[in-house]
Amino acid sequence: MDADRITEKLNILADAAKYDVSCASSGSKRKNENKGLGNASNGICHSYTEDGRCVSLLKILLTNHCIFDCAYCVSRKSNDIQRAAFTVQEVVDLTINFYRRNYIEGLFLSSGIFKDADFTMERLVRVAKKLRLEHNFNGYIHLKSIPGASDELMNEAGLYADRLSVNLEMPTEAGLKLLAPDKSHQDMIKPMGYLKNAIIQHTEEKKLFKKAPMFAPAGQSTQVIIGATPEDDNQILHSANYFYKNFKLRRVYYSGYVPVLEDSRLPALNTSVPMVRENRLYQADWLMRNYGFHVSEIVNNSQPHLDLDIDPKLSWAIRNMHEFPVDVNRADLKMILRVPGIGVLSAQKIVSARKFGKLNWDQLKKIGVSVNRARYFITCHSKEFERRDLTGNAIKQFILATSHSKYIKNVQTQLNLF
Amino acid sequence: MTNLIYDGTFEGLLTAVFDVYAHKLGIVKLHQGEYIDGALFDKKLQVITDETRANRVLKTLKVKLSSMGVQRLYAAHLAEIPGEDNNLLGFIRYAIDSDENIEEDYGNKYVMRVSEMVCKIRRERHRMEAFIRFQKLQDGSFYAGIEPDFNVLPLLIRHFKNRYADMKWMIYDLRRKYGIYYDLHDTEFIILDFANNGRPADVVAAYTEDEGIYQHLWKNYFNSVNIASRKNTKLHVRHIPKRYWKHLTEKI
Ligand code: SF4
Numbered sequence: 125m126d127a128d129r130i131t132e133k134l135n136i137l138a139d140a141a142k143y144d145v146s147c148a149s150s151g152s153k154r155k156n157e158n159k160g161l162g163n164a165s166n167g168i169c170h171s172y173t174e175d176g177r178c179v180s181l182l183k184i185l186l187t188n189h190c191i192f193d194c195a196y197c198v199s200r201k202s203n204d205i206q207r208a209a210f211t212v213q214e215v216v217d218l219t220i221n222f223y224r225r226n227y228i229e230g231l232f233l234s235s236g237i238f239k240d241a242d243f244t245m246e247r248l249v250r251v252a253k254k255l256r257l258e259h260n261f262n263g264y265i266h267l268k269s270i271p272g273a274s275d276e277l278m279n280e281a282g283l284y285a286d287r288l289s290v291n292l293e294m295p296t297e298a299g300l301k302l303l304a305p306d307k308s309h310q311d312m313i314k315p316m317g318y319l320k321n322a323i324i325q326h327t328e329e330k331k332l333f334k335k336a337p338m339f340a341p342a343g344q345s346t347q348v349i350i351g352a353t354p355e356d357d358n359q360i361l362h363s364a365n366y367f368y369k370n371f372k373l374r375r376v377y378y379s380g381y382v383p384v385l386e387d388s389r390l391p392a393l394n395t396s397v398p399m400v401r402e403n404r405l406y407q408a409d410w411l412m413r414n415y416g417f418h419v420s421e422i423v424n425n426s427q428p429h430l431d432l433d434i435d436p437k438l439s440w441a442i443r444n445m446h447e448f449p450v451d452v453n454r455a456d457l458k459m460i461l462r463v464p465g466i467g468v469l470s471a472q473k474i475v476s477a478r479k480f481g482k483l484n485w486d487q488l489k490k491i492g493v494s495v496n497r498a499r500y501f502i503t504c505h506s507k508e509f510e511r512r513d514l515t516g517n518a519i520k521q522f523i524l525a526t527s528h529s530k531y532i533k534n535v536q537t538q539l540n541l542f
Numbered sequence: 543m544t545n546l547i548y549d550g551t552f553e554g555l556l557t558a559v560f561d562v563y564a565h566k567l568g569i570v571k572l573h574q575g576e577y578i579d580g581a582l583f584d585k586k587l588q589v590i591t592d593e594t595r596a597n598r599v600l601k602t603l604k605v606k607l608s609s610m611g612v613q614r615l616y617a618a619h620l621a622e623i624p625g626e627d628n629n630l631l632g633f634i635r636y637a638i639d640s641d642e643n644i645e646e647d648y649g650n651k652y653v654m655r656v657s658e659m660v661c662k663i664r665r666e667r668h669r670m671e672a673f674i675r676f677q678k679l680q681d682g683s684f685y686a687g688i689e690p691d692f693n694v695l696p697l698l699i700r701h702f703k704n705r706y707a708d709m710k711w712m713i714y715d716l717r718r719k720y721g722i723y724y725d726l727h728d729t730e731f732i733i734l735d736f737a738n739n740g741r742p743a744d745v746v747a748a749y750t751e752d753e754g755i756y757q758h759l760w761k762n763y764f765n766s767v768n769i770a771s772r773k774n775t776k777l778h779v780r781h782i783p784k785r786y787w788k789h790l791t792e793k794i
Pocket residue numbers: 190191192193194197198199200201235236237304
């Protein structure tokens with residue numbers, strides 16, 4: 125092995141892949157078979173980058189050569205950068221050797237488009253196939269589906285990979301047209317539709333025959349870039365909701381646009397990454413998926429943007445003060461989940477623990493409720509509760525005054541730009 | 543109040559519980575260590591670990607708690623978190639004295655405390671599953687040294703056995719001076735005799751040829767996935783506290 129050459133390739137092709145923020149390696153159920161190597165189930169973060177993101181997978185491009193010219197992408201054709209390409213065997217060796225040392229949960233392989241969609245997709249599939257069949261590798265594999273690839277290749281990809289993803293990149297079709305003129309919205313949607321149906325079909329078969337092959341057991345995901353085009357949060361979250369509902373996506377990732385290129389269609393190079401907004405979108409997404417909120421409760425035409433200074437749950441609560449206070453000793457789980465300062469775990473604990481006796485503030489605190497927040501919205505087994513008839517705005521001020529938000533600094537720098 | 547002195551084993555803990563009920567003791571305080579005559583406490587009792595008595599208590603616990611509940615209790619004791627003996631004892635007594643299963647009674651301080659301990663242990667176990675770094679040795683086996691906050695090595699066996707079924711590996715707790723070794727079939731506990739100061743100085747010498755290359759590649763990878771304009775050191779250190787760095791290839 126030529127160590128220097130591989131190192132150089134790895135540097136280039138990992139660097140080019142890092143703007144894809146998806147890192148999940150969970151949601152699969154692949155077991156270790158026939159005393160092979162690895163399994164994929166629990167989704168471990170093996171390390172964290174200095175910017176605090178999870179490192180779980182070897183995330184690389186097969187190549188950063190590309191025939192397309194998407195404005196937001198470092199690998200675009202017209203960008204003057206160093207290009208490199210791995211061979212199939214090189215990717216396989218890196219994956220196996222990193223995996224054995226417990227550095228990673230598996231591989232996330234994406235690629236620039238060289239020649240055409242099928243040619244590229246075929247290489248990606250070959251890596252996965254080799255890992256599974258020749259190396260008896262049961263670790264996690266996430267393959268990028270190349271827009272426009274044939275159904276046959278998508279089918280094969282599903283048989284070897286745990287997860288597949290097509291990045292929508294732009295939240296709306298108009299945004300895509302503007303920045304990625306070579307890509308067609310239709311080409312991107314098509315593999316998603318194919319995979320959705322194939323996944324449903326295989327799940328049905330699996331119910332009937334235990335031995336039926338797995339097909340992309342960790343489902344599909346996608347990524348949208350935030351802040352490169354002028355879509356508001358209302359548009360972004362509604363389009364996320366549309367894809368959750370219609371394509372049964374497991375996750376939508378939101379990636380704050382990192383200015384990498386000078387282009388009149390894009391924010392200027394010195395624009396800061398919209399990290400607060402990105403975080404708020406994740407919180408909102410979380411509320412849709414795990415807290416039973418409907419998307420239009422979070423954003424709508426009269427409320428098109430998420431608040432930057434408070435999280436979307438608190439924001440919903442102070443807009444809906446008539447729903448509070450909630451009596452934690454009686455309310456149903458659904459409503460307790462909506463209280464700011466109570467997470468999913470605490471909510472479940474409350475519902476279990478109250479069967480043994482009514483809960484007071486001290487016990488709530490021990491259970492993990494952030495009482496500083498929740499106290500404005502709940503009553504419990506105690507004579508003390510918020511008696512003042514506070515407006516939503518006043519509550520917001522109180523909470524902001526007592527919490528040292530890690531984002532305050534960021535909010536200010538972002539606001540300074542306007 | 544009665545002071546109970548026991549040997550620190552799980553059977554010892556269960557025997558102590560037996561003694562509490564046999565002697566109808568009210569408030570007790572449990573200590574680990576050797577029983578020394580005369581000194582220190584006025585009222586004290588030596589717990590003599592006894593398998594039959596321990597088993598009787600265990601049998602009762604299995605009725606009062608779910609099997610997960612018993613496992614959690616065992617793990618909480620195994621972890622050797624200092625100063626928790628009395629909370630474990632309190633939990634067991636509360637479980638035995640109650641007619642219904644109390645595992646989810648988070649309003650009770652012992653139940654809450656045990657649940658917190660289990661959380662801590664689980665976190666440490668997850669950290670080990672994540673942060674262990676194997677190094678390939680010349681004989682083709684893989685070695686990793688660890689220094690976890692609690693005694694969680696036994697809890698790691700299943701995970702690593704399931705995952706690395708096709709290679710020989712060893713994980714060694716350098717602080718508690720014992721390890722587990724997997725020989726492609728089974729795991730066993732082992733104690734290594736590192737010549738001096740308990741560190742496997744000769745591990746580097748025993749590397750296979752390409753071990754250095756892969757470590758180098760991994761460090762490179764780790765650096766190139768970083769996005770400098772998003773740097774957030776506080777978050778980084780919260781995820782990987784500094785005490786774990788010395789065994790992390792990418793942080794050395
Ligand atoms: S097709 Fe993909 S790799 Fe090529 S320029 Fe567009 S986003 Fe970048």
